[in-house]
Amino acid sequence: MLASTNPVHSLSSLLGQDVFGKPTMVKGFPNLTAYEIDTHDTIEKSKNEIREKIAWFLKFADIKTKADEFVESATMNPAFEESAMFENMIDLMFDDEYEVYVFDTAPTANARRLLGMSSVYEMWVNKMVQSREEAASLKDLLSYSKKKKEKDPLMGYLLNLRERMHNAKELLTDDSLTSFFFVTLPEALPIAVITRFIGWFKEFNIPVGGVIVNMLIDKDSVKQDTPDFVKNRVAMQEEHMQTIWNEFDGQVRAILPLLETEVCDTAMLKRMADLLFAEN
Template sequence: MKKIIFVGGKGGVGKTTCASTLAFKYSKKEKVLLVSTDPAHSTGDLFDIEIKKKDEKFRYSKNLDILEIDGEKEAELYISNIQKQCNLMLSPVIMGEIKGQLKRAKNSPGTHESAIFEKINKIILKNQEYDYIIFDTAPTGHTLRLIKLPKTINIWMDTLIKKRKKILMLKNMKFDRRDRISDDKVLSLLESRRDDLLKIYKILSDSNKVSFYFVMNPDKLSFLETKRGVESLREFGIGVDKIIINKLYPDSIDPFWQEQKYKQEEFIKLIVDEFKDKNVLTIPYLEKENQEILEEIGKII
């Protein structure tokens, strides 16, 4: 695989259009998988296709596959897998209480992010035949939480592994046993989980494999959110390769719209100055639809 590209930004700025354009453009010569993680999927509308089954690849062309992730379904599978693992390791008495907690956890904050993160892991690790995997992401805050999860969870997993080893050692001492710690099912599961997290963390923190494109509009709210997003990704070690400024107004004879254009130009100067070390691109309003707009924007990005 050559590159994993995350296309992010504030809601409504044109992330899907830009992600789809990149996928469409690269697929002319190379094999591409376009993945939508945004609950409000609009990829199918842009390509003028009906994707009836979520979580199944849709073959758009010889080199382009499209996949829309069903967050609700992934959350259910995530909780179901946890329950299966608990069934193998815990007594029926304890499982009675655990099942109730897992049922409540399905709709709790963070569960959907964890579930989608698990899906992203599998997509990246099991689809190495693609030259590009392009993620059309949910709004910025949701995306940043996903990107940061491997590092956060990995720290937590290391703590759990250390505590589990300590418990096993104390058990051996208490009962004068010499059980092999490596045979413990709980420990094996934790270490396997940690190894998978290390693999994905290594990939996500490799700037040669992963890049992030921020899409924004030339206005204050988009600018501030993009600035925070870039700073947050920098702390995580992920570089932002491109800043795409979308929806630029054309010149107008109407005084009101011409004034709006002047205001946009002021913000564009501010954006270019703030991100002078980035590749900043601008996209005008285009009165085109579907494949035509993908072709036109593809000339820019």
């Protein structure tokens, strides 16, 4: 399964077929399924789930108000989209329908927040469970009603969520099952970005599989009559390659050349895969 959690998807363009919104078999590859996750659909589903849980709670607590205001407040949180996408991501993994899952994440700090969400979720849920238990105990002490004790509608949800988050954390931090690979160009800014990213991911104990260098110009293709612009680019890349070897010593898994055309169909993708896994 090749899935994209990037809000700006590119898999459909890459594969030359529509894979948006549902898992789709890739033409010509019987063992490959691609899926651009519908961000809007994921967020709406999460909003509906939150609305349902809040409505349960308000009824349980006998509070006479509508859930919509609470839902709006909860979903305006800047991390809400990442948490919704994370839920979708772990749903795919827990379904366990495929041998290998490859996720294309957003090329920003969203990726770090997305994968770090398991630790954040676990801490939040533990706090919520503790609060619910304390509130239920206090309610029992202060209640004089002879009504049959009602089951807390949120407790079961929180306990289930805690177990899911624990399993997700175990999966994401198991270096025998999970690795995160960074793709960089031999340029100063991308190198600086992934250097920070690798440090961030180590904070969450998420295994880093290595670094892939992309779009390196073949020095042997540079001739005497090659334009100065290209010669300067080659010299610049050589300098930055030294930085890459120094910064990511032992972590560089592959170096991919700058191809004569962009990778935008399955034939080019196969060519890129052959280069990626070629023995050096």
